[in-house]
Amino acid sequence: MKSHGRLARCALKGTIGDALYAVLCGCGHNIRKILAYLGAFLLALLTSLIPAIAQPDHLPVTARAA
Numbered sequence: 001m002k003s004h005g006r007l008a009r010c011a012l013k014g015t016i017g018d019a020l021y022a023v024l025c026g027c028g029h030n031i032r033k034i035l036a037y038l039g040a041f042l043l044a045l046l047t048s049l050i051p052a053i054a055q056p057d058h059l060p061v062t063a064r065a066a
Contacts (some may be wrong), residue, residue, distance in 0.1 A: 017065045 010018050012018065012021050
């Protein structure tokens with residue numbers, strides 16, 4: 001579990017430092033999960049928008065070549 005959660009040797013002093021370190025490692029784990037989710041969401045969004053933007057049918061009538 002230590003290597004999975006990226007827990008290392010605690011540099012903070014005492015039992016309060018140990019507890020604080022565990023909470024901070026949990027926060028870091030949650031932030032990594034949120035960033036991974038946002039990255040996947042952005043990738044899905046871009047892959048769905050790029051084909052829609054690339055189609056010339058979406059141009060206004062005045063911008064089309066005659």
